[in-house]
Amino acid sequence: MKRRLLLVSNSTLHGGGYLDHLKSRGMLFVPYALHDRDAYTKTARNKFQTLGYEVDSLHEAEDPVRAVRKAEGIFIGGGNTFRLLKSLYDSKVVMEIRKRVMEDGVPYMGSSAGTNVATISISTTNDMPIVYPPTFAAIGLVPFNINPHYLDHDSSSRHMGETREQRITQYHEEADTPSVLGLREGSMLLVEGNKATLLGTTKARLFTRGKQTVEYDPGSDLSFLLTDAH
Template identity: 45%
Template sequence: MKKLIIASTSTVHGGSYLDYILPELDQFLSEVNEVLFVPYARPGGITHDDYTTIAQNGFEKINKKITGIHTFSDPVKAVKNAQAIFTGGGNTFLLVKMLYKNNLMEVIRESVLNGTPYFGTSAGSNITGLTMQTTNDMPIVYPPSFKTLSLVPFNINPHYLDPIKGSTHMGETRETRIKEFHNINTQPVVGIREGSWLNVEGDRITLKGELSARIFEQNKAPYEVASGAEIDFY
C-alpha cells in the first residue's frame, strides 16, 4: 500500500527545519532506521552535501539516519533498496531534470506503489502530482518533460499563498496563475498552505496540519477543504 506525506514546506515561519512535522514523521517512519534523501532541488543553489547535512540535522531529532542519493554510484539501486525516501524542496525544474537524467522517475514511482514510504516538502511534494505544472519555481533548467510521479490523482501547489490584502503589486496572484493552468489543463490542483500536509494511505488522502487547503477544479469556483477531511476526486 502506498504511504506518503506531502508537505507544503519544510519549515514554518519562526520554526526550525522540519520541527512542526517531526511528531508525524516519527509515527510515519516508525519501522524505518535510514532514509534515502534526494537533495537534487538544491534550495538557494547549495551543494548536495550541505543540503544532506541540513536534512540529517532535522531527522536526527527522531533518530533516523539520512543518506544522500548523490553518494551512491547506482542511484536506481539505492532507490530500490531504500527503507524510505525523502525529497527536499528547492527548484522543481532542477529536481525533475535530475530525476529524468538519472532514470529515477519511474523507479521511485514503482517503489512507492510497492510500499516504500515517501516524504516530500515543497518541490519534493510538487513531484508527487500528475505534472510539475503548478510549481511556483523559476524554469532555471529545461527538463525533458513536465510529467512527474503521478502518485496522487491531481497536481500540487505547495506554499499556497492567498492574495495579499492591500498589495499594490500587479503580478498575477497564485489563484490567477492556477486559473490560467485550468484554461488549458483538466486535472484538479490542491493548494497546500504552509504548515499543512497530505497524508496518503493507499487511495485515502487526508489533509492534516494547521490550515485548510484550497482546491481548484476546472470550470468550478475554488473551495476550501478543512484539516482532517479527505481529499477525494475519484
C-alpha cells in the same frame, strides 16, 4: 495500492511531527533541488537524526537506481522544482521511485518541490524555470496537482503580477488539467493507499476545472482526489 505518502507544503520541520505516519526508520534523501548537495544532505541528516531516522543520500550512491531499489523510505527535499525534476530524469530514478512507492509500499515524504514532483506534473510549481527538464510530467504518485506554499491574495498589495489563484486559473484554462490542491504553509497531505487526509494547522484550497473553489479544514478526508476523475 500500498502507497504511503506525506506531502508537505513547506519545510521538513513542519512534517517532522508527522513522520510516525510513515512507519519507516531509514530514509533515502534526495538533495537534487538545491545546488550544494553535500551541505543540504548534512542539514537533512542532522535534522532527521534528532528525530531518530538514519539518512542515506541519493547523490552519494554509486548507482542511484540500485539505491532506490533498496531504500526503506524516500524523502525528497525542497528547492528548485525544475532542477529537481531534471536531475531525477538524468539519474533515471523516476520510474523506479514510482514502482517502489506504488507497488512495494516504500514510504515517501516530500516537502515543497519534493511535493510537486510527487504529483502528476510540476505544472503548478512556484519556481523559476532555471533548467529545462525533458517533460513536466512527474513521478505521479497521486493523479492531481499540488501548489505548495499556497498564498492568499493580499488585497492591500498594489503589485500587478498575477495572484496565485489567477495563476492556477490559467492552468485550468488549458485542456484536461486536473484539480490543484493549494497547500498553505503549515499543512500537508497524508495518503495511505486510497485514503487521503489533510493534516497540519492551516486550511487547504481546492481548485477544480469549471467548479467553484472549496476550502478544507485540517482533518478533512480528501480521498476523492485519488480517483481518476480528478
